[in-house]
Amino acid sequence: MKEISGGVCAPKGFRAGGIWCGIKAGSKKRDLGLIYSEKLCTAAAMFTTNIVKAASVIVSREHLADGKLRAVIANSGNANACTGEAGLRASRRMAELTAEEFALRNEDVAVASTGVIGVPLPIAVIESAVTSLANSLQGDAAGHEAALEAIMTTDIRKKDGAVEVVIDGVTVKLGGMVKGSGMIHPNMATMLCFITSDAAISREMLDKALRSAVKHSFNRVTVDGDTSTNDTILVMANGMAGNNLIDKDGPAYDAFAEALESLCVKMARAMARDGEGATKLVTVSVTGAADEDTAEALAKSVASSSLVKAACFGADANWGRVLCALGYAGKDFDPEKVDVSFSGDAGEILVCRSGASVSFSEDEAKKILSAEEIGIKVSMGKGPGSAVAWGCDLSYDYVKINGDYRS
């Protein structure tokens, strides 16, 4: 497996594009994007678990029922959530407009939206723009970048990637993009993630690979259940690489799943790093827990603690907050077996052994915690379970961004 360039356009047969159509009325930033495959794709997706679901989620779920897709159209600037019947009609119309443009079935187009909740989606401006959008498609990195820009809201950095892996002697590629920036506390802004691949893979195995990859990547950033109304992750595989169809467990599936997970982890880390107002990526590693689920719950509890995040922002070696966050994770453990270290470019420093203070240099700890990437390493004892969770620090800018986002 190696990293390559080109994002969602790296796999064979995919084109992408993005334009400004006027949903983001105040700026001229791109707000409408499209990813298109020459051939019908096997598709798998996961959506928000929020009871309140955006119209786009409802429509995409219907269109994914047969596990097939040719295209996904997405807008930013408006979430099309809490918009009633008119919102549903608007999402259906987005799919229909795309289908008409390329002579596809409506059901082969997925729809995604992100932005403000509760404001009617201005479907008229999308209607006027779909032909331009279709004409903007490109099968290269520029097409990928334009589509990615079109789904960004408060995101600062572009979060994407692509990998290639040889399966049964055939080179298979995967590419992806993700938007999502309100990750500093997990109940935040929409995550949209689109992944393309030219692999030939059955729907069942694609679905299995996606669920496994998400569990070890995005779900280690976003705490389960604390999802927005619009969260969507979607993978489309068009089979154009020419590999033998992956339709069962085995080395071919493992190679594909590993590549997918690697791509998802890269994007998940980038998403945590790009949290709203974040200045630092915080990686929490838990080892020695009773099992993986316990380790995951503990790691996520630390990564999502506002007090731990604020301490990371201030480069304050406040390990007591780490223990406190472990303690309310809802998992049983012996506090007197817990060790905690902080790590960064400047090295690693043990700050708590057996649940109690050890003497350490505050200056050295400050230096370590001043890095842009910080590690919080927790050892729970002698259990076999380990997990990693990703978060970011809590800065003044988070409050600034969210204090008046809508206006």
Add this chain to the structure above:
Amino acid sequence: MKEISGGVCAPKGFRAGGIWCGIKAGSKKRDLGLIYSEKLCTAAAMFTTNIVKAASVIVSREHLADGKLRAVIANSGNANACTGEAGLRASRRMAELTAEEFALRNEDVAVASTGVIGVPLPIAVIESAVTSLANSLQGDAAGHEAALEAIMTTDIRKKDGAVEVVIDGVTVKLGGMVKGSGMIHPNMATMLCFITSDAAISREMLDKALRSAVKHSFNRVTVDGDTSTNDTILVMANGMAGNNLIDKDGPAYDAFAEALESLCVKMARAMARDGEGATKLVTVSVTGAADEDTAEALAKSVASSSLVKAACFGADANWGRVLCALGYAGKDFDPEKVDVSFSGDAGEILVCRSGASVSFSEDEAKKILSAEEIGIKVSMGKGPGSAVAWGCDLSYDYVKINGDYRS
């Protein structure tokens, strides 16, 4: 029932005091407090559910085993949590020093601590100060205030109250104080709450009344499970009012329980209002839910959403975030039956009907949300369940306070 002055010294037979002994080394703010009863009290308490428990919690739990107390000694500036065997010895020593001063049994003294986690408690400075502390006791509002100041950390306002109620023709008094300020997100700083009463009441009924009062007050501020290592709420009743012993359900118990709940609600609201960096008290009322537990979960989900809090800070009528927070509360409901209004001094405004936008004046909404006390009223449909939760907004100062608290 009516409100009275005097705090924990309002009921007969209680004295209180607080001094600076040197735990808060950097300031000369009071850091050691004591509440003392002339007569042996029936006592009930609830402690943190965090797996990581402060030494003071472990010791107080032991001392409460027989349901009797004469005094509680508390310090701020050091949580005495994650401090190992030495920490346990220090907490036991605090109780012992108090017991020696007043010739009590060690087990009749409770201990509480709040402050930084993981730093050894400087027991020597407490040893030197206990006699002065005992000498400082006063049976009036001044004694109450001194004790209250001694348990405050980042608290800005004093949070206390007292009520009297006539039970069987006898006037019974209750008084309380609480500290706890990191409530802007619920996994925060320690809450310590001490309540005194001169009621004669059995341990079983006192315990029942406390649990019920806490469910409808402090637990509507702090989300369950997200508790600090030190959280403690303690009620002591010395029987000196001379009422007939309350030892069963009935009008006498009801009158006492109502007075206790009223006192707790007052302090809980004050605690939310005094959240770290908070500029506003946010009261979330949910009606029409399937049952009370559902209503409570929904109300707390809204009150603890960072995005809702940040919107309150910005006086931004972002009702979509309210719906989003309802949606991930883990309770089932029909989004299309949800109405949302905002209220404040300036009036009330409907912003969402049947799960969708209604047209409203942004200027009027801004005015309403600019008040110091904001209401978010949510109607879920036609169910019988209702509940209120209290929170506060999320401001720049929260980050400031928590970014470098320890240093």
